[in-house]
Amino acid sequence: MRRLPDASLRGRAITVDLEGESIPAIEGEPVACSLVAAGEPMLARSVKYHRPRGPYCFAAACSHCLMRVDGLPNVYTCRTPAREGMKLERQNAFPSAKVDVFETIDWFFPKGLDHHEMFAGVPIAEQVMAKVARQLAGLGLLPKEPAPASPESRTLRTRVAVVGAGASGLAAARELTERGVPFLLFEREDHVGGRLAHGAPEQDAPAITDVATLAPDSLVTRATALGLYDDEAGRFLVVGVWEPTGVRLLKVYAERFLLTPGGHPPMVPFENNDLPGVYAGRAASLLLRRYNVAPEVAALVGWGEELYGLARLLEERGVKLAAVVDLKGPPPAGAHPLAVAGTEPKAHGMRHVSAFSFTPRDGSRRKVSCDAVLVSVPVSPSFELARQGGAKVTFDAGHGLFKVDADADGRTEAADIFAAGDLTGGGSAKDAAIAGRRVAQALVGGLS
Amino acid sequence: MSKSMICSCEDVTADDVRHAVSRGYCDVESVKRYTGFGTGICQGKSCLSAVAALLEQEKALKPAAVVPFTPRPPLFPTELRLLATAPVDESQPPVGGLPQDVDTFASALRPEGPLPAKAKVVIIGGGVMGLALAYNLAREGETDVVVLERGYLCAGASGRNGGGVRMQWGTPALVELAKRSIDLMKTFARDLGINVWLRQGGYLFLARTDAVAKRLERNVTLHNRYGVPTRLVTPDAARDIVPGLTMKGCVAASFNPEDGVIFPWPFLWGYAQGCKKKGVRVETYTDVTGFEVSGGQIRKVKTDRGDIACDTVVLASGAWSPEVAKLVDVQLPNEPHRHEILSTEPLKPFLGPLVSVLDSGLYFSQSMRGEIVGGMGDPKEPAGLNMGSTLRFVSRFARALMEQMPHVGHVKVLRQWAGCYDVTPDNNPILGRTPGLDNLLQMSGFVGHGFMMAPAVAERMAKWMVTGESDELFTRFNLRRFSEGALEREDMIIG
Numbered sequence: 001m002r003r004l005p006d007a008s009l010r011g012r013a014i015t016v017d018l019e020g021e022s023i024p025a026i027e028g029e030p031v032a033c034s035l036v037a038a039g040e041p042m043l044a045r046s047v048k049y050h051r052p053r054g055p056y057c058f059a060a061a062c063s064h065c066l067m068r069v070d071g072l073p074n075v076y077t078c079r080t081p082a083r084e085g086m087k088l089e090r091q092n093a094f095p096s097a098k099v100d101v102f103e104t105i106d107w108f109f110p111k112g113l114d115h116h117e118m119f120a121g122v123p124i125a126e127q128v129m130a131k132v133a134r135q136l137a138g139l140g141l142l143p144k145e146p147a148p149a150s151p152e153s154r155t156l157r158t159r160v161a162v163v164g165a166g167a168s169g170l171a172a173a174r175e176l177t178e179r180g181v182p183f184l185l186f187e188r189e190d191h192v193g194g195r196l197a198h199g200a201p202e203q204d205a206p207a208i209t210d211v212a213t214l215a216p217d218s219l220v221t222r223a224t225a226l227g228l229y230d231d232e233a234g235r236f237l238v239v240g241v242w243e244p245t246g247v248r249l250l251k252v253y254a255e256r257f258l259l260t261p262g263g264h265p266p267m268v269p270f271e272n273n274d275l276p277g278v279y280a281g282r283a284a285s286l287l288l289r290r291y292n293v294a295p296e297v298a299a300l301v302g303w304g305e306e307l308y309g310l311a312r313l314l315e316e317r318g319v320k321l322a323a324v325v326d327l328k329g330p331p332p333a334g335a336h337p338l339a340v341a342g343t344e345p346k347a348h349g350m351r352h353v354s355a356f357s358f359t360p361r362d363g364s365r366r367k368v369s370c371d372a373v374l375v376s377v378p379v380s381p382s383f384e385l386a387r388q389g390g391a392k393v394t395f396d397a398g399h400g401l402f403k404v405d406a407d408a409d410g411r412t413e414a415a416d417i418f419a420a421g422d423l424t425g426g427g428s429a430k431d432a433a434i435a436g437r438r439v440a441q442a443l444v445g446g447l448s
Numbered sequence: 449m450s451k452s453m454i455c456s457c458e459d460v461t462a463d464d465v466r467h468a469v470s471r472g473y474c475d476v477e478s479v480k481r482y483t484g485f486g487t488g489i490c491q492g493k494s495c496l497s498a499v500a501a502l503l504e505q506e507k508a509l510k511p512a513a514v515v516p517f518t519p520r521p522p523l524f525p526t527e528l529r530l531l532a533t534a535p536v537d538e539s540q541p542p543v544g545g546l547p548q549d550v551d552t553f554a555s556a557l558r559p560e561g562p563l564p565a566k567a568k569v570v571i572i573g574g575g576v577m578g579l580a581l582a583y584n585l586a587r588e589g590e591t592d593v594v595v596l597e598r599g600y601l602c603a604g605a606s607g608r609n610g611g612g613v614r615m616q617w618g619t620p621a622l623v624e625l626a627k628r629s630i631d632l633m634k635t636f637a638r639d640l641g642i643n644v645w646l647r648q649g650g651y652l653f654l655a656r657t658d659a660v661a662k663r664l665e666r667n668v669t670l671h672n673r674y675g676v677p678t679r680l681v682t683p684d685a686a687r688d689i690v691p692g693l694t695m696k697g698c699v700a701a702s703f704n705p706e707d708g709v710i711f712p713w714p715f716l717w718g719y720a721q722g723c724k725k726k727g728v729r730v731e732t733y734t735d736v737t738g739f740e741v742s743g744g745q746i747r748k749v750k751t752d753r754g755d756i757a758c759d760t761v762v763l764a765s766g767a768w769s770p771e772v773a774k775l776v777d778v779q780l781p782n783e784p785h786r787h788e789i790l791s792t793e794p795l796k797p798f799l800g801p802l803v804s805v806l807d808s809g810l811y812f813s814q815s816m817r818g819e820i821v822g823g824m825g826d827p828k829e830p831a832g833l834n835m836g837s838t839l840r841f842v843s844r845f846a847r848a849l850m851e852q853m854p855h856v857g858h859v860k861v862l863r864q865w866a867g868c869y870d871v872t873p874d875n876n877p878i879l880g881r882t883p884g885l886d887n888l889l890q891m892s893g894f895v896g897h898g899f900m901m902a903p904a905v906a907e908r909m910a911k912w913m914v915t916g917e918s919d920e921l922f923t924r925f926n927l928r929r930f931s932e933g934a935l936e937r938e939d940m941i942i943g
Contacts (some may be wrong), residue, residue: 037494046456046458046459047457047488048458048793049449049457049460050453051451053456055826056456057494058496060490060493061490061494061495062457062490063456063457063488063489063490064456072858073793073795074489074525074793074860075935079596087895106449106451106759107449110449110450110463111463112451112463112464113468115719116482116642116643116714117642117643118640119643119934120637120641120642121635121637121638121639121641123638126637126643129643130643130645130646130647130816132798133645133816134647134816135796135797137796137797137816137817138795138796138797138817138818139489139793139794139795139796139818140793140795140796141795141796141798142525142795142796142798142855142856142859143855143857143858143859144855145855146854146855146857147527147528147529147850147854147855147856147857148529148856148857149529149532149533149840149857150527150529150532150533151533152533153533153535155535169856191729199667224523224524224527225523226521226522227521227522227523227546227837227839228521228524228546229521229544229545229546229837229838229839230543230544230545230546230838231542231543231544231839232537232540232543236839238521238526238534238839239672240526240530247527247530248533249530249531249533249534251534251535251839264493264494265494266494266497266498267453267454267455267456267498267499269452269453269454269461269493269498269502270452270464271450271451271452272450272451272452273452273453273456274451274453281721301624310778310881346450348500352739353886354460363493378495379494380493380494381779383491383516383519383524384519385523387516387518387519388519388521388546389546389547390546390547390548390549393509393515393516393679395500395504395515395516396512397501397504397514397818399500400497400498400500401497402496402497402500402505402516435580441910448677
């Protein structure tokens with residue numbers, strides 16, 4: 001990964017401290033992005049086998065980018081804005097992540113280590129193992145100082161709480177605004193739009209709603225939905241909002257919950273899919289579109305529309321493509337000329353991706369050089385809130401994903417929970433926007 | 449070294465999932481527990497769909513049986529200090545809890561094969577009690593045993609507890625049982641081939657009032673009499689045992705270095721595998737729907753997979769025991785009470801013992817994996833089978849924990865869940881024959897500490913059942929005591 005040479009910087013140039021070394025960064029961008037752009041993609045060692053890890057999803061949906069940041073363990077560096085002088089340490093390595101003696105565990109156990117049965121009942125060995133395991137387990141150290149108190153929590157009441165300002169959440173918010181229905185829209189990122197803002201561009205994609213057209217004070221960004229609960233006063237959403245003084249907890253009671261949180265970039269199991277340099281496709285488009293950071297030569301693997309959209313985006317921005325491998329079948333008409341159907345993808349490299357190999361459907365195994373492997377598959381719907389609230393979640397065997405059961409109006413099995421967008425099983429951003437608007441209309445109809 | 453990761457938080461490979469399936473753990477909840485996938489920092493966001501797809505592709509599960517594991521709040525790792533700010537009205541009882549349907553299982557998970565038409569012993573409940581009893585019966589030579597479990601192994605309290613094991617009890621009977629249990633835990637891996645990660649870091653009990661301090665003092669005498677090296681410790685000495693502990697509001701403490709924590713799940717897997725090797729049937733996702741009774745005896749156990757004729761029935765259903773007993777018109781005095789619990793991000797070792805404030809029921813320890821695991825009872829919790837999670841609990845717990853360990857304010861909670869204590873009027877178990885229904889044996893009412901008692905209780909119960917030799921345990925804790933009014937109350941209950 002590197003910063004595109006022709007791109008202007010989107011913030012002040014600063015430096016951060018990576019284990020005593022000064023690393024250039026851009027103020028305000030996710031510090032993991034600054035690190036990979038500065039040629040420091042290895043951020044950690046994995047918990048059991050001490051495998052090198054670099055950021056993968058840029059969506060707080062994996063654990064590859066966790067570092068000790070300013071003395072606090074296990075901080076998502078993909079969500080943490082770079083600040084001048086911030087101290088970053090790699091975790092779970094001895095003596096250092098670059099030369100970690102415990103990497104030997106990975107080599108000693110090529111077929112995996114079965115902690116249930118290893119040394120079970122073997123005298124002495126068993127006890128030694130327990131002692132060693134305890135020291136090896138755990139990620140990061142307890143903070144040295146007591147934590148200052150968080151800002152006081154706030155309790156809010158609204159008619160409709162909307163989670164996620166992507167295509168469907170924004171369309172729903174427009175509809176609610178037009179109808180004069182009070183609502184609050186919570187967005188985890190500092191920007192709205194979801195995939196419209198940081199996915200691979202789609203044909204026929206709607207424009208991102210201008211937030212100035214939404215009801216005043218209805219949008220809360222950098223606001224992470226943490227759970228759906230209930231108590232004597234009814235159901236409420238718990239949200240953690242990043243404010244200048246710290247994260248504040250909001251308890252948000254609503255008559256309806258419209259869930260449009262999109263999905264998580266999933267892991268796709270293949271050999272060395274956790275090597276630094278393997279990124280989720282959605283992470284690659286985010287880095288490119290928002291921060292002008294991209295690989296030089298990328299191999300793309302996955303399936304679905306977004307895979308091909310990503311290939312187009314990368315090529316337009318001057319990234320060389322080494323391969324585009326569709327794991328589900330022959331590429332659609334008009335796909336990138338390199339695209340082929342293939343199986344058995346594998347990333348190669350010691351500390352970082354240096355090559356990618358696969359078996360084309362009609363041919364023998366091929367290996368290409370690259371500095372990134374981008375895994376683009378449909379996102380895994382973020383059904384957690386809906387499920388907590390009692391909506392039914394079913395497995396879609398055709399797509400290999402769980403989705404929320406909802407009718408065309410977004411109604412779920414839980415009377416006050418509505419769902420739209422990726423949550424109900426994917427589709428284009430245009431479809432998501434249409435669904436968001438329709439669901440907003442439907443849920444307004446049921447309000448007293 | 450080349451590996452294909454399916455859950456990179458916990459370094460679980462696709463082959464690990466296949467291995468779990470080969471061991472008979474096919475449903476998503478069981479694969480989660482056996483492999484550890486989805487238990488890391490991301491809580492399954494990046495791996496759950498991949499594991500589900502693999503299970504479906506490899507025909508371990510029918511598509512309708514592919515259900516996600518219960519999502520646990522919070523959705524993202526959340527600092528204890530943030531949760532501590534949520535308002536709590538202590539004057540009101542806790543209400544609700546989500547999700548409300550954790551206790552239901554998809555019918556597609558029900559095994560298709562037939563149940564045996566008859567068995568000598570049918571054990572209802574595949575928790576640690578039922579499985580430990582079945583295993584011990586088989587060791588005593590009785591292998592014509594069927595264990596019926598309505599969910600997956602670990603679905604009930606045996607899979608939901610905090611893993612604490614201690615000898616610090618208030619009555620001789622429990623001290624002796626716990627002592628024997630911990631001895632059996634030490635040899636569990638040798639006997640059953642699976643690690644249970646017993647770590648004897650001790651239990652440090654804290655007392656806020658003189659009355660509770662007196663109780664600790666009295667117990668020390670009792671424990672020492674039974675060879676348990678419990679000692680009273682001063683607040684300063686307690687702070688030496690647990691660096692960073694404030695002892696705020698605490699006047700005294702007791703410490704037994706031989707208490708400890710274990711990893712609960714492997715006990716169930718170990719006992720279940722041990723049972724199967726000896727020919728005992730363990731039937732999961734099988735629900736008991738009724739009984740056939742004649743002549744003061746249960747003749748058949750009815751299930752949603754058919755009936756089993758039997759000589760003896762053992763009721764080991766924990767908090768569900770009163771519900772099952774009702775099917776055969778037996779009234780048990782047990783009441784289920786929800787107890788909530790949480791687990792944090794894993795950290796390098798910093799906490800030796802399990803610490804508990806006896807007055808409030810706060811307890812916390814550090815698991816083998818490094819997580820802080822802890823809970824706190826709610827004095828206002830109403831009776832009822834409820835395993836929903838509340839914000840009230842995490843908030844109360846976070847405040848109480850930060851009062852004793854201010855350094856943990858930044859530590860992030862990964863998940864919270866709940867289980868049910870099986871509470872009896874005197875906090876002691878119900879064991880032995882049922883008055884008026886001679887072949888129904890009771891093995892319930894362990895008030896949240898059944899897990900640590902199970903190895904010893906099951907050993908004695910199996911011997912008592914097979915040899916017919918008398919054992920005072922089964923008269924002392926017989927159901928009859930509640931009508932006869934001779935109750936000796938256990939007062940060392942936490943959580």
